[in-house]
Amino acid sequence: MPDLLTARDIESKYFSRAMRGYAVSEVDEFLDRVAEDIQEYSLRCAELERRIDRLEEQIREYENLKETLQGTLLMAQKSAEAKEEAASRQAETLISEARLKAEQVVLDASAAKDRERRELQRLRQMKQEFKAEFRALLSRFAALSDGEEESFAEEEESAR
Numbered sequence: 001m002p003d004l005l006t007a008r009d010i011e012s013k014y015f016s017r018a019m020r021g022y023a024v025s026e027v028d029e030f031l032d033r034v035a036e037d038i039q040e041y042s043l044r045c046a047e048l049e050r051r052i053d054r055l056e057e058q059i060r061e062y063e064n065l066k067e068t069l070q071g072t073l074l075m076a077q078k079s080a081e082a083k084e085e086a087a088s089r090q091a092e093t094l095i096s097e098a099r100l101k102a103e104q105v106v107l108d109a110s111a112a113k114d115r116e117r118r119e120l121q122r123l124r125q126m127k128q129e130f131k132a133e134f135r136a137l138l139s140r141f142a143a144l145s146d147g148e149e150e151s152f153a154e155e156e157e158s159a160r
Contacts, residue, residue, distance in 0.1 A: 005038065
């Protein structure tokens, strides 16, 4: 691709004179105007290229920021999922432990109830044995008492 003309190229261009050619002052004036416009376009183009470079740099920064944010978001999401999973496991563990403790409490209560029932049965048995022994003792006392009264009556009769 050939090099583009610059404003200086236009200003320094020299045309040979020919008969019946264009008016030199008009050509020079037009070339001056073309050179000024090209100079203006060249400045605008340079400014636009600088602006494009800045914008492309900003785009790269935004893309980097986007990637960073996406990575951060992904990490946060994974972290949240891991925490949720850990909390779920912890909750399951706590529930299992609570169930085991509840079962143990029920078993302990049942065992205590059985012990109390056996103790109550033992005390009832002791009560019955005591009653039987007390009745037997009363019977003996009654027998002894009757025997003493008979002996006492016999002694009185013999003493009389």
